[in-house]
Structures are given as C-alpha cells and as structure tokens.
Amino acid sequence: MTTETLRVTELADRLVVTLDRPERRNAIDQRMVDDLHAICERLEREPRLLILTGTEGVFASGADIAELRERTGDDARRSINATVFTRIAELPMPVIAALDGYALGGGAELAYAADFRIGTARLRIGNPETSLGIIAAAGALWRLPQLVGHPLAAEMTMAGRVLTGEEALAAGLVSDLFEPGDLVAGAHALADRIAANDPLATQYTKRVLRAPLADHPAAEQEAQAVLFESDEKHRRMTEFLERRRR
Template identity: 70%
Template sequence: MVLHITEHADRVVAVLDRPERRNAIDQATIDALLALCATLEEEPRTLILTGAGGVFAAGADIGELRERTAADARRSINATAFIRIRELPMPVIAAIDGYALGGGAELAYSADIRIAGPDLRIGNPETGLGIIAAAGATWRLPEIVGEARAAELLLTGRTLDAEEALRWGLVSAVHPADELLPAAHAIADRIALADPLATQHTKRALHAPRHAHPTVEQELQAELFESPEKHRRMTAFLSRRRDGS
C-alpha cells in the first residue's frame, strides 16, 4: 500500500509510504490520492499529509517519468491530482520532513498549511532532468514566496533546508521530528473548534481570484449570517460574556 490512511471523525491522516523509493510519487500514489480526494469531497474533513520513514516524497518516480510521452504531459497526471487536493473543501496540512523534491515539493505546495521537520530539503530540480516543474510549482510557488524567490528556486534547481524554508515563508513552523505529526494534529484540533462551514467558506475566499473580491466574501458571509450555527455560537459567546466566563 503506497498511501496509508487513518480516518477520524474530523480529520484524515494520509501517509506516503514507498520506502524503497523514498516515497517517490508513482501512478499508484496518484490513484490513491485521487480516491482519497473523492472521499473528502463527499465527506469534508481536514487532511493531514505526511511521509513515512523521515521523508515526505523524494520526487516523482523517475522510472515512470522517463517513459511518459507528450500525450502524458497533456493529461496533466500529477497536476490534476494536486489541484484536487488544493480544492478540497476543508484545510490540507502538509507535515514535511526529509526530502520534498520535484513532485513531492509540488504536493506540499498544494496544501493550505505547511509545517516542517528539521531535516527538510525542499525544491524543484526538474530542469536538471530535462523537464519543467509542471504540477503546480510555476504558479503556486510565486503565490507562496513571491516571484523573485520562486524564479530563483525553479531556474537554479536549488533546495532549501528547514530554516531557509521558514525564512522564505514556504513553511509556517519548524518542529523536532518526533513532534511534527503531533503539531499537525494540534493545528487540526484548532480547526475542529470552528464551524466547519465557516472554515470551508474561508478557504473558498482565500482561493478566490483577486478580481472576485469583495463579492465572493459578501455571498459567503450572507449564507453564514443566516445559518443556525452562527446564531448558536454567537448566543453562546454572549452568554459566557454575561456570566463572566
């Protein structure tokens, strides 16, 4: 099994596990990720993505990649899966340590929140292999770290360590290796305290194109203003304030 999935009421943990290939992303991994997306689109829950053996994903499977043709490129095999992950209704948290290179880095970029372990090495060396980073890096990385830094990473193929990734804003925190997954669960715990619909609408607003604002917020907020959960939560807040609690 290339993807180990543990389901909880409010979250799902998916662990990439191909130890013989340092969790390189092959077609079986893509198929498993797409199946997981179908589940989470039907039953929205927070997703925690991580890798086994101290490695997130060392890249795409080069053996498979070498045999792909122009027709395969136009099918956007990896990009399609990573777009599905990016567009999941609830937040996606990537807990990344060790190698997150090429397709592994692009999988991490598709997450809403990225936290790192101390041994992280993240980057896109695709040009050294005679290809480009075509599964999201060329448009997501500039949004995350800015155009100048994205250009440096993608055009030189350099990798960042954990502290560099933190300084560049590519990850939001660095944790000791044995605390990385618990830290991801702590983030999911905070998300679980909020109204799931408000969380989903916040994610939709965050991902909306610039020209859609502020109309997108107006419509999303209009729906929430009429929701029973909004009234319940605000009533409870006012009651606690009156009680001094």
C-alpha cells in the same frame, strides 16, 4: 482505506494520509496518484481535514523517475500529477502537509498544494526538474511564486536551489518547525485549532481565499449571507454573549 502506496488513519474530523513507498523514498507513481484521487473523492463527499505526511524521514522525493522517463507529450497534456494536486488544493476543508526530509520535485509540488505546511530542520524542499530535462509542471511555476515571491521561486525552479527547513521557515514556505518525532503531533495541534471553529465557516473561508481577485468583494458578501442565516452562527454567537454576561 490503506492502499499499496498510502497508510490512512481515519478520525472523526480528519484523515491522516501517510505516503508509504519507503523503498522508493515515497516517489509519486501512477498508483499513488490513483490512491490520492480516491482520498479526494471521499473528502469531497464527506468534508474533513486532511493531514499529509511521509515515512522514515522522507515526505516525497519527487515523481517516480522510472515512470516519468517513459511518459510522452500526450501524457504531459493529461497533467497526471497536476490534476490530483489541484484536486487536493480544492478540497472543501483545509489540508496540512507535515514535511520531514526530502520534499523535492513532485513531492514539493504536492506540499505547495496544501493550505498549511509545517516541517522539521532536516527538511529539504525544492524543484530540481530542469536538471532532468523537464520543468516543474505540477504547480510549482505558479503556486511557488505566490508562496515565496518570484525571485526565490525563480532560483528554486531554474537554479535548483533547495531550501533547508530553517530557510523554508524564513521564506514563509512553512509556518513552523518541529523535532521529527513531534511533527505529526504538531500537525494534529494545528488541525485541532481549525476543527474548533465552525466547519462551514472554515469551508467558505478557504473557498473565498482561493477566489480570483476579480471576484472580490462579491465572494465575501455571498459567503457571509449564507453564514448569517446558519443555525451554527446563531448558536456560537449566543454562547459568546452568554459567556460575557457571566
């Protein structure tokens, strides 16, 4: 599935998608958006974990400014980047963003759409869109406050504060830091822990975590009702009880 803008490594339980426009610091253009939609289409049909990462010490420097400059009000209403980021966020199985170097603007918003973010000390993540005369309209203005709280989100989106890797870790925006050479291995280690669990239970957990507050506790009850009837639940619990007897 490798494309003009993405390098794709396929494993039995996950895809590793590497943003691959190093000559443009992995700026997100229309081709990359289209390629990410194709990845989503496949993972919607065949649910697997997704690891997103960058190349040459850069996750994604933002949206492609040359394209962005020519976009019109009608383009804004089409939500080109926001639509694919939301689709990534809503994939059935978890998404891990492995962040090194710049994750700015649209690159940061892509990272915010992931379920897990890990990084390196040289990570620089933020949303400087207002310096270009626009707003962060692909998810930052509502996802970021949920992730780090309103005061820090306001500073990042209105005052242009860019967090270092250590600052992102302290703010809870990333959950762990690795040396650059160990970052992808760290993502795989996290994916391995997720993959050891029941995939259906993981999918329901993600779905219920994302449900609006008004849907709880009914969302938990309905998901648990399905899982209580599953063969995998019976198998795993039987194995657990047998281990205790030994």
